[in-house]
Amino acid sequence: MTPVHRLSGRDFDELAQGYGSADAVASLRSGQISRRLLLLRDWLDRTAPDSAFDLLQQADRADPTAVRAVVARPHFGAWVSRARRADRDEATAALSYFGSLAAVAAMRANVDFEIEVEVGRNGLYLPGLGRVGVPPGYTTINSKAGECRVVATTTVDRAQLGIKVPAFMVRRAVRIEIDALLRRA
Numbered sequence: 001m002t003p004v005h006r007l008s009g010r011d012f013d014e015l016a017q018g019y020g021s022a023d024a025v026a027s028l029r030s031g032q033i034s035r036r037l038l039l040l041r042d043w044l045d046r047t048a049p050d051s052a053f054d055l056l057q058q059a060d061r062a063d064p065t066a067v068r069a070v071v072a073r074p075h076f077g078a079w080v081s082r083a084r085r086a087d088r089d090e091a092t093a094a095l096s097y098f099g100s101l102a103a104v105a106a107m108r109a110n111v112d113f114e115i116e117v118e119v120g121r122n123g124l125y126l127p128g129l130g131r132v133g134v135p136p137g138y139t140t141i142n143s144k145a146g147e148c149r150v151v152a153t154t155t156v157d158r159a160q161l162g163i164k165v166p167a168f169m170v171r172r173a174v175r176i177e178i179d180a181l182l183r184r185a
Helices: 009-016 022-046 051-062 064-072 074-084 088-108
Strands: 113-119 124-126 130-132 137-144 147-157 171-178
Touching (some): 009 022, 022 064, 051 064, 051 088, 051 113, 064 074, 088 113, 088 124, 088 137, 124 137
Antiparallel strands (some): 124 130, 137 147, 147 171
16 A cells, blocks of 8 residues: 655644654655655656666665665756656756666665766766766766775776877877765765
8 A cells, every 4th residue: 555645734844944853754755765766766667767766776675764865865856857848859968867776775775786887078977976077978987885986987088188199089088087076874
C-alpha cells in the first residue's frame, strides 16, 4: 500500500503560526520527498532511463536515507520540476545533471561506481559537495571507498599548452585528471 502523508490540525496551526514541533516539520519533509520522488518517476517514465537511474537505484538499495538527503535538498525540487517541462534541448542538460545527482547520492550511500556525465561550460556541479572546474565535454566520475575521482576529456589548442607543433596538429584531445577533494559527506 502506498503511504499517505497526513498533517494534524494542531500541527498545521502551529506551523501556520511560525512554530511547529520536530514531528510536524519531519512530516512536511517526508511529504515533500515523496512528491519529488513521484515527479522524478514521472520524468524518468517519459525519458530514456540511463546509467544514472541504475546508479540511483543502487544507492537507494544501499542506503535509502542517503538518497532522500539528496532529494530533500532545495535545488532538487526546482530541478525535477524544470526537467519535467523541458524541451528536447533542455532534456539533454537535465539528463546530464541527473547523472551528477545520482553520483552524489551514491557517494553518500558509500557505493563504489563509475559514471560518465556531460559537462557544460560552467564545470561539473555535484550538489551538496561543490563545483569542479573541468572544461566542457564528457567527464567520468568514479568513487571507491567514499573517495571520488573526476576525469575529464576535452579538446584544447596545443598552442595554449606551449607545445610547438605542425599546423595540421593544432588541436588534440587531452585527458585531464582531477583528484577532487570529494569524500563521503
